[in-house]
Amino acid sequence: METTHRAVRVLIADDHTLFREGIGEILTAAGGIEVVGSAHSGEDTCRKAAELHPDVVVLDVEMPGQGIRETLPQLRRVSPHSRIVVLTMHDDVVLARELLALGAGAYLVKGSTRHELLSAIHSVVVDRGPGHVILSVSQQGLDRVDNTPGELLSAREREVLGLTAEAMSNSQIARRLSIAEGTVKRHLRNIYAKLGAVSRLDAVNKAVAASLIPPPENRN
Structure with a gap:
C-alpha cells in the first residue's frame, strides 16, 4: 500500500450552508484533511469535482437539480480518482445498495458519529479497490429489509x-x-x-x- 503524508482533499456537497460549514469544521479540526471546496447541487458538485479533483466527495443524497442517480455516475466520469462518501438522512439499506452499486465508496446516515465519518473518509482513500465499501445504517434499517x-x-x-x-x-x-x-x-x-x-x-x-x-x- 502506498502511503502519503499530504492532507486528504475533500469536497463537501450539501444544499444546507450550515450543514456544509459544520462538516467542514469537523474535518478541518481532525487534522490531515483539507476542505478544498463546497457545492450546493448535483450539477455544482460535478463542476467542482471536475475542477478540483478531490480525493473524497462527501455527498448528500437530496439536493436541488439533478438526482443522486445522475450525479454519482457523472462524478465517476469527471473525476474518476475521487472516492464518494454518501451522507444522508435515509436509513435505507436498499437505497444504500443501489448507491454503492453506482459508485459510492461509503454510505453513512446523518446519525453517524464524527468518528465514523472520519473513518469512512480515510478508509475509502486508503483502499480504492472496487469491492471495498462502507455501510452504516441502523439495526432498524436492516430489519426493514427482506433479503429478496x-x-x-x-x-x-x-x-x-x-x-x-x-x-x-x-x-x-x-x-x-x-x-x-x-x-x-x-x-x-x-x-x-x-x-x-x-x-x-x-x-x-x-x-x-x-x-x-x-x-x-x-x-x-
Whole structure:
C-alpha cells in the first residue's frame, strides 16, 4: 500500500450552508484533511469535482437539480480518482445498495458519529479497490429489509414493470393503476436507473432474469 503524508482533499456537497460549514469544521479540526471546496447541487458538485479533483466527495443524497442517480455516475466520469462518501438522512439499506452499486465508496446516515465519518473518509482513500465499501445504517434499517431480489424495486415499480411486460403503453398503465402518465414515466426512469436498463424490453428482460417479476407468459 502506498502511503502519503499530504492532507486528504475533500469536497463537501450539501444544499444546507450550515450543514456544509459544520462538516467542514469537523474535518478541518481532525487534522490531515483539507476542505478544498463546497457545492450546493448535483450539477455544482460535478463542476467542482471536475475542477478540483478531490480525493473524497462527501455527498448528500437530496439536493436541488439533478438526482443522486445522475450525479454519482457523472462524478465517476469527471473525476474518476475521487472516492464518494454518501451522507444522508435515509436509513435505507436498499437505497444504500443501489448507491454503492453506482459508485459510492461509503454510505453513512446523518446519525453517524464524527468518528465514523472520519473513518469512512480515510478508509475509502486508503483502499480504492472496487469491492471495498462502507455501510452504516441502523439495526432498524436492516430489519426493514427482506433479503429478496424484489427489494431492489418498490412494489409500485414492480407493478409498472409487470404491466410494461404485458406490452401496455404508458397511458394504459396509468389508467390501470389510476395514476398520472407522468408518474408512470418517472417510475420507468427510476427502474431503468436501478436495473441499468436502456429500454423497456431491456428492463423487462433484466427484471425477469433477476426474478423481480414473473415472465410475461406466467402472469395471470
